Amino acid sequence: xxxxxxxxxxxxxxxxxxxxxxxxxxxxxxxxxxxxxxxxxxxxxxxxxxxxxxxxxxxxxxxxxxxxxxxxxxxxxxxxxxxxxxxxxxxxxxxxxxxxxxxxxxxxxxxxxxxxxxxxxxxxxxxxxxxxxxxxxxxxxxxxxxxxxxxxxxxxxxxxxxxxxxxxxxxxxxxxxxxxxxxxxxxxxxxxxxxxxxxxxxxxxxxxxxxxxxxxxxxxxxxxxxxxxxxxxxxxxxxxxxxxxxxxxxxxxxxxxxxxxxxxxxxxxxxxxxxxxxxxxxxxxxxxxxxxxxxxxxxxxxxxxxxxxxxxxxxxxxxxxxxxxxxxxxxxxxxxxxxxxxxxxxxxxxxxxxxxxxxxxxxxxxxxxxxxxxxxxxxxxxxxxxxxxxxxxxxxxxxxxxxxxxxxxxxxxxxxxxxxxxxxxxxxxxxxxxxxxxxxxxxxxxxxxxxxxxxxxxxxxxxxxxxxxxxxxxxxxxxxxxxxxxxxxxxxxxxxxxxxxxxxxxxxxxxxxxxxxxxxxxxxxxxxxxxxxxxxxxxxxxxxxxxxxxxxxxxxxxxxxxxxxxxxxxxxxxxxxxxxxxxxxxxxxxxxxxxxxxxxxxxxxxx
Numbered sequence: 001x002x003x004x005x006x007x008x009x010x011x012x013x014x015x016x017x018x019x020x021x022x023x024x025x026x027x028x029x030x031x032x033x034x035x036x037x038x039x040x041x042x043x044x045x046x047x048x049x050x051x052x053x054x055x056x057x058x059x060x061x062x063x064x065x066x067x068x069x070x071x072x073x074x075x076x077x078x079x080x081x082x083x084x085x086x087x088x089x090x091x092x093x094x095x096x097x098x099x100x101x102x103x104x105x106x107x108x109x110x111x112x113x114x115x116x117x118x119x120x121x122x123x124x125x126x127x128x129x130x131x132x133x134x135x136x137x138x139x140x141x142x143x144x145x146x147x148x149x150x151x152x153x154x155x156x157x158x159x160x161x162x163x164x165x166x167x168x169x170x171x172x173x174x175x176x177x178x179x180x181x182x183x184x185x186x187x188x189x190x191x192x193x194x195x196x197x198x199x200x201x202x203x204x205x206x207x208x209x210x211x212x213x214x215x216x217x218x219x220x221x222x223x224x225x226x227x228x229x230x231x232x233x234x235x236x237x238x239x240x241x242x243x244x245x246x247x248x249x250x251x252x253x254x255x256x257x258x259x260x261x262x263x264x265x266x267x268x269x270x271x272x273x274x275x276x277x278x279x280x281x282x283x284x285x286x287x288x289x290x291x292x293x294x295x296x297x298x299x300x301x302x303x304x305x306x307x308x309x310x311x312x313x314x315x316x317x318x319x320x321x322x323x324x325x326x327x328x329x330x331x332x333x334x335x336x337x338x339x340x341x342x343x344x345x346x347x348x349x350x351x352x353x354x355x356x357x358x359x360x361x362x363x364x365x366x367x368x369x370x371x372x373x374x375x376x377x378x379x380x381x382x383x384x385x386x387x388x389x390x391x392x393x394x395x396x397x398x399x400x401x402x403x404x405x406x407x408x409x410x411x412x413x414x415x416x417x418x419x420x421x422x423x424x425x426x427x428x429x430x431x432x433x434x435x436x437x438x439x440x441x442x443x444x445x446x447x448x449x450x451x452x453x454x455x456x457x458x459x460x461x462x463x464x465x466x467x468x469x470x471x472x473x474x475x476x477x478x479x480x481x482x483x484x485x486x487x488x489x490x491x492x493x494x495x496x497x498x499x500x501x502x503x504x505x506x507x508x509x510x511x512x513x514x515x516x517x518x519x520x521x522x523x524x525x526x527x528x529x530x531x532x533x534x535x536x537x538x539x540x541x542x543x544x545x546x547x548x549x550x551x552x553x554x555x556x557x558x559x560x561x562x563x564x565x566x567x568x569x570x571x572x573x574x575x576x577x578x579x580x581x582x583x584x585x586x587x588x589x590x591x592x593x594x595x596x597x598x599x600x601x602x603x604x605x606x607x
Contacts, residue, residue, distance in 0.1 A: 014177045015158055016085050018184060018219040026195065026221050033245065034226035037074040041221075044078055051082030051115065051136065058113045058132045062087035062152035065160055067106065067114035067131070068205065069093040069124055072228050075136055076205065077214055079115045088113075089157030089174070092205035095120060096229075100470050101170065103127050105162050108361065109172060154178040160360065161208055163302055164416035164475060172360035179305040180211065182353040184219050186325035187212065190310045191249070191272055191296055195221030199249045200242055202232040202256070207413070208302045209277055212251050222249075232256075233550035234570030235263030242271075250293075253277040254284055255411040259550055267291025274298055276307055278409035279400055280319050289315045297322065299400070302414070303369070303384050304328070304354040311397070320397035321390065328352045329375075331383065332392055337374060342392045345401055351376065351383035408437050410444055411549065413474045420477065423470050424448055429458035432486055435477060436500040445547055448477035449486075449504035457482045461510040461538070464545060478547025479534060480508035513538030519597035520583040527559050528579065542577035560586070564596055 027042035039047070060066055066088035070076045083090040091109055093102055106114075106128045113132045116124050121135055158180045162170040187193075193216060201213040201224050217224050225245040231237045239260055242250060250260075251274040261284065267273070269292045275285075276298035288295050299321045300308035309330070311322025324330045332346030333339060340346035351373045358366035373381040390398040408415050417435045424433035432451040437444050448467075452458065460480050467476045481504030487495040499505075516525040516539050525537055531552045532543070548556070553570045560568040560582075566589050576582050586593045 013154055013181055014084070014152065015180050015184070015215060016081065018181060019081065022195075022218060022221045029195070029221065030223050031218065032074045032077050032224045032226060034072070034074040035228070039074050039078065044081065044218075047075065047078040048081040048085055051079055051134070052085035054134045055083060055086040055088060055113055055115070058134055060086050060088045060113050063089065063156040064113070065089045065091050065109045065111045065157070067091045067093045067109075067111045067116075069095065069114050069116040069120055070136070070205075071095060071117065071120075072205075072226060074226065075117075077224060077226070079136065080205070080214060081218070083115070084158060084177075087152040087156075089160050091160045092210075094204055094206045094472070095123075096204075097206075097472050098469050099123075099127060101162075101472060104170065105172070106131065108162075108170075109160055152177065154181070155357070157357065159211070161206065161302055163414050164419045170419070171362055171365065173302050174357040174360050175302075175305055176357055179354050179356060180215070182327060183211070183305040183307065183325070184216050186327070187307060187310065188216055188220050190325060191274065191294075193217070193220045193222060193249065197222040197248045197272075198246050199224050200245070200247045200251065201226040202238065202252060204229075207277075208306050209251060209253075211306050212274070217249075230571050230574045233553060233574060235259035235265070235550070235554045237569065237571060239263045239265040248272060249274065251276070253411055254280050255549075255551065257288060258284055259554060261287045261291075262551070262554060265291070267293045269293070272296065274310075276300070277413075278411070282319050285313055285317075285319055286315070289313065299388075300354075301350075301384070301386050301388075303356045304350045304386075305356065308350055308354050309398075318399075320393065320399055322397065324350075324352075325354070328354050329373075329383075330398070331375065332390060332398070337371070340392075345389055345391050347404060348386045348388045348390050348398070349383045350386060351381065355382055355384055410437065410446065410474060415446070415475060420446065420448065420467075420471065420475050423467055423475075424450055424463075426470075427458070427463065427466055429453050429463070434486055434494055434496060434499050434504075436496060436504065438479070438500070438503070445478040446476070447479045447481060447504050449481045449483055449499050450508070451483055451485055457508055459510055460508045461513065461541065461545075463508070468545070473544070476545075478532070479504075481505040482508050507535050509536055510538060510541075514540055516579060516583075518583060518594070519601055520586055520594055521579055523563065523597040523600055524560075524583045524586070525579045527556055527563075531555055531559075537579060539580040539583075540578050543573070543579070544577055563600065564589070564593055566593075 023041045023045045028040050031041045031044045032039040066083045068079050068090050080090050115134045117136050154177045157174045158177045160172050160174050162172050165171040199213055199217040199222055203210040225247050227241050231241055248270055249272045272294045273288055274296045280297045295313045296310050297313055298307040298310045300306055308328045309321045309324050329351040331349040333349050334346055358370055369385050370382045373383040387404045389401040393399055420435045421433050424430050430450045431453040434449045436447055438447045483505035487498040516522040521539055528537055528543055532547045553573050557568045557570045576585050
């Protein structure tokens with residue numbers, strides 16, 4: 001755990017101040033492991049110092065935004081720490097994001113310097129030719145750091161994350177050192193993290209829960225076990241990584257945990273499981289507790305720095321929100337910002353050192369969501385209106401009850417339905433659109449329902465590609481439907497409930513898609529059509545573009561193994577994303593694969 005004197009000194013201080021004493025205390029203990037790469041705390045300190053010096057030499061000063069445009073690696077952790085040591089605010093730039101979104105984030109944030117790697121430098125030049133680039137060539141990271149300017153103020157930014165925006169424009173949430181330090185120290189104390197722990201790191205850097213996985217371990221002297229994206233999407237591979245790495249702290253969304261359970265992960269009493277990002281289903285909580293783990297249900301918006309509440313769960317417990325972390329204040333208020341009585345529904349409002357600075361370049365929205373705290377007489381104190389509804393139970397716990405708006409959580413990601421709708425309406429072929437969620441839990445998917453502009457609806461694949469050029473993959477609907485007009489409520493608003501109840505209307509088809517030709521392609525396509533619940537799938541269409549996710553990839557792998565009698569890893573499907581490629585992979589295991597497909601098709605036809 002964080003030393004008491006370090007915690008006392010850290011509150012209101014800087015994130016690197018929490019890491020420095022750990023480096024001094026245990027320089028040769030392993031800090032980060034990613035594949036074959038190993039960093040001790042001394043290595044991490046040296047590499048991050050060099051990167052901090054390189055950033056400073058490129059002009060970075062206290063408060064400047066610095067982009068981190070890197071694939072997942074041990075040096076990515078050093079880059080984050082290096083930006084913080086240089087006094088900068090790190091901005092995660094996910095290489096998997098579409099070009100248009102990355103370009104917007106760079107321009108909106110005013111980023112002047114980006115840390116990247118040689119393989120990504122050419123793409124960065126296309127995104128923002130005017131930014132200064134620090135290329136990280138890992139073998140050359142030794143040496144002495146250049147001098148860094150004076151330390152930033154604790155109120156200056158530690159990180160800047162862009163979240164989905166209801167108006168169609170992503171909004172940057174600026175989180176200061178003061179809030180991050182409070183979260184790291186309070187959360188570490190709450191779960192009892194120590195230098196004997198090994199933290200799994202599987203969340204993307206652009207997801208706020210990565211702060212828990214990458215920075216919290218460094219404050220207590222624990223080890224980070226970092227896995228790549230393909231492993232994070234494969235339940236069996238992730239379970240092996242946890243067991244092989246002796247991981248003791250597994251954080252993730254319920255989708256990740258359900259994937260582990262489905263893969264047969266054993267858990268164990270030595271493992272702490274932290275669930276956050278979206279509501280924890282009761283059946284999943286029971287399944288995890290059956291594995292003997294210490295289970296924490298956590299809650300908190302990005303605007304209040306990852307988590308603000310954490311509850312240790314026991315078998316039979318209903319899913320509730322636990323007590324707030326240290327120094328976090330929680331109010332349940334009605335629409336007039338008055339406290340509701342026990343048993344009544346109110347909006348969760350949060351106050352204390354956990355609060356973000358606000359939304360970058362969005363003063364009106366900041367003023368709307370970050371209000372003066374009416375229950376704190378100290379000048380300048382604020383509270384954040386979360387938009388989340390809850391009810392206080394007789395036991396003093398908060399029962400989550402949904403949202404006040406059209407924001408949803410999908411596999412842990414915040415999704416403003418209005419942003420997706422705005423992107424659809426921006427297409428000249430679409431007159432109007434509504435987006436809704438179909439299914440629940442791991443099976444939940446976005447459905448885009450549109451009214452075409454003209455007599456002919458757009459091609460499904462062309463529409464999906466156009467959205468994919470503007471939005472991250474998690475915001476692109478898995479299915480598209482067509483209505484002649486959107487139903488309205490008596491007040492003239494779009495009747496979202498009626499659209500969802502109807503399934504959104506007629507399925508939108510691609511105008512041209514190569515159908516499966518060989519028996520193997522027909523069987524593979526049939527599996528995916530059933531899993532994705534889509535009427536048509538071209539053999540050259542990536543299944544991820546058609547709505548597949550980590551859970552459906554794992555289900556498909558299990559089905560292929562059952563049908564063809566050979567082991568099929570999720571990574572195989574991830575690396576071979578189309579029906580045609582997967583059929584070729586199966587065919588490579590011998591002529592009996594095609595024979596099996598022939599028999600299945602004959603049985604289906606006879607039936």
